[in-house]
Amino acid sequence: MFSKACEYGIRSATYIALNSLEGRRVSLKEIAKEIDSPVAFTAKILQLLSKNNIVDSVKGAYGGFDINRTKIDKLMLSEIVNAIDGDKIYVGCGLGLKECNADKPCPVHEKFVGIRNDLRKMLENTSLYEMATGLEMGLTYLKR
Amino acid sequence: MFSKACEYGIRSATYIALNSLEGRRVSLKEIAKEIDSPVAFTAKILQLLSKNNIVDSVKGAYGGFDINRTKIDKLMLSEIVNAIDGDKIYVGCGLGLKECNADKPCPVHEKFVGIRNDLRKMLENTSLYEMATGLEMGLTYLKR
DNA sequence: ACTAAATAGGATATAATTGTCCGATTTAGG
DNA sequence: CCTAAATCGGACAATTATATCCTATTTAGT
Ligand code: FES
Ligand code: FES
Numbered sequence: 001m002f003s004k005a006c007e008y009g010i011r012s013a014t015y016i017a018l019n020s021l022e023g024r025r026v027s028l029k030e031i032a033k034e035i036d037s038p039v040a041f042t043a044k045i046l047q048l049l050s051k052n053n054i055v056d057s058v059k060g061a062y063g064g065f066d067i068n069r070t071k072i073d074k075l076m077l078s079e080i081v082n083a084i085d086g087d088k089i090y091v092g093c094g095l096g097l098k099e100c101n102a103d104k105p106c107p108v109h110e111k112f113v114g115i116r117n118d119l120r121k122m123l124e125n126t127s128l129y130e131m132a133t134g135l136e137m138g139l140t141y142l143k144r
Numbered sequence: 145m146f147s148k149a150c151e152y153g154i155r156s157a158t159y160i161a162l163n164s165l166e167g168r169r170v171s172l173k174e175i176a177k178e179i180d181s182p183v184a185f186t187a188k189i190l191q192l193l194s195k196n197n198i199v200d201s202v203k204g205a206y207g208g209f210d211i212n213r214t215k216i217d218k219l220m221l222s223e224i225v226n227a228i229d230g231d232k233i234y235v236g237c238g239l240g241l242k243e244c245n246a247d248k249p250c251p252v253h254e255k256f257v258g259i260r261n262d263l264r265k266m267l268e269n270t271s272l273y274e275m276a277t278g279l280e281m282g283l284t285y286l287k288r
Numbered sequence: 289a290c291t292a293a294a295t296a297g298g299a300t301a302t303a304a305t306t307g308t309c310c311g312a313t314t315t316a317g318g
Numbered sequence: 319c320c321t322a323a324a325t326c327g328g329a330c331a332a333t334t335a336t337a338t339c340c341t342a343t344t345t346a347g348t
Contacts, residue, residue: 001145001233004306007240014251027324041307047326060315061323077252089145096151097288107158107275107284108221111266115259122255131251140251144241148336171294185337191296204345205293 006084009045010131011035011142013080016055016065017072018132025064036143045084052083073129081123090120150228153189154275155179155286157224160199160209161216162276169208180287189228196227217273225267234264 002010012031019026028046032039046065050057054075055065067075081089093100094112102109134140146154156175163170172190176183190209194201198219199209211219225233237244238256246253278284 001236001238002240004240007238010252011239011250029324038307040309043325044307044327050325057325058315059313059323059325061321062316063314063324065325092145094145094151095155095286096146096148097285101288104285104288105283106155106286107278108154108266108270109284111270115262115266118259118262122252122259126252126255134251139249140253141241141248142239142250144245144248173294182337184339187295188297188337194295201295202345203295203343205291206346207294207344209295 001089002081003085005041005045006081008035008037008042009049009080009084010077011037012042012046012065013049013055013067013075013128014131014135015142017067017075017128018135020066020069020072021129021132021136025058025062025066027064031065034142048083049080052079054080054083067128072132073127075128076124077126077128077131078120078123090116145233146225147229149185149189150225152179152181152186153193153224153228154221155181156186156190156209157193157199157211157219157272158275158279159286161211161219161272162279164210164213164216165273165276165280169202169206169210171208175209178286192227193224196223198224198227211272216276217271219272220268221270221272221275222264222267234260 012035015031015034016026028043029039031037031046032042035042046055046057049055050065055067057063057065091099093106094108094116095106097106100106100109100113102113106112131140135142156179159175159178160170172183172187175181175190176186179186190199190201193199194209199211201207201209235243237250238252238260239250241250244250244253244257246257250256275284279286
């Protein structure tokens with residue numbers, strides 16, 4: 001569904017959001033440990049999220065990553081997915097035709113767009129705040 | 145969503161079904177041309193579908209691929225996807241945790257399983273017959 | 289028997305994704 | 319000023335997915 005990079009990206013952002021809500025800035029090392037991801041690869045993804053203004057990064061001692069608190073409830077999963085995987089899950093055809101196009105649809109088009117739209121809506125309506133609070137309350141997990 | 149192999153597999157099977165309904169057996173070359181896929185790679189996928197008893201293959205001159213006519217309306221997309229991509233789309237966690245598990249869910253689990261079940265139901269309820277007749281009536285396409 | 293056309297299958301090549309390593313730079317604190 | 323801790327960014331390595339090539343085998347027709 002999503003690339004590994006995107007999965008790590010969402011998990012990273014969620015963990016950063018959780019800590020930013022509590023006023024803590026977190027380091028790459030801590031993030032990778034808490035979401036159980038390869039450190040150096042996670043670094044690349046965080047760079048990308050930083051360039052896309054999804055997370056803020058601070059270099060040097062006591063540096064790390066955080067997210068502006070006022071932004072956390074406005075930041076939607078769709079923005080993270082878009083920054084990492086682009087829009088291919090929205091525009092791609094389920095059967096791999098050049099692009100999804102209702103004027104010359106593939107045999108699953110009709111049924112596929114419904115599911116894809118549900119996915120899009122889900123991503124557009126799920127905020128990092130919602131993700132982070134579920135974690136905080138011990139209802140959900142970022143590793144296992 | 146699906147692997148390239150799976151996309152080619154579905155498109156191949158649909159094209160074979162269409163022709164089997166009309167009593168024609170089709171060759172690899174023709175299939176690859178009509179679904180616009182790489183010939184040799186498509187051959188591998190057809191081998192796999194053949195081993196899984198989804199399509200029948202006939203060697204030698206005038207050989208090719210077909211699907212038993214009485215089977216076409218019972219063959220569901222889910223069987224093809226399962227033969228090629230396995231069950232990872234059903235059991236995999238949306239955020240990449242070891243496996244999807246409601247007892248220790250990731251932050252998107254609740255919303256994700258709904259979408260995934262819709263996808264599963266769609267695949268389980270869509271027959272090759274349905275796919276092929278849409279094609280036959282010129283409503284849908286396998287290449288563009 | 290021979291030939292041409294077709295699938296089967298193993299070996300190999302290419303591309304994309306995932307993952308690692310290391311030096312450069314930045315920064316807080318002693 | 320120095321050091322330690324941290325991100326940045328480029329180069330590289332490993333793995334997986336995609337794609338190609340070639341030979342063997344099968345089969346209908348002549
Ligand atoms: S054309 Fe295939 S999903 Fe829209
Ligand atoms: S645990 Fe992540 S989708 Fe179910």
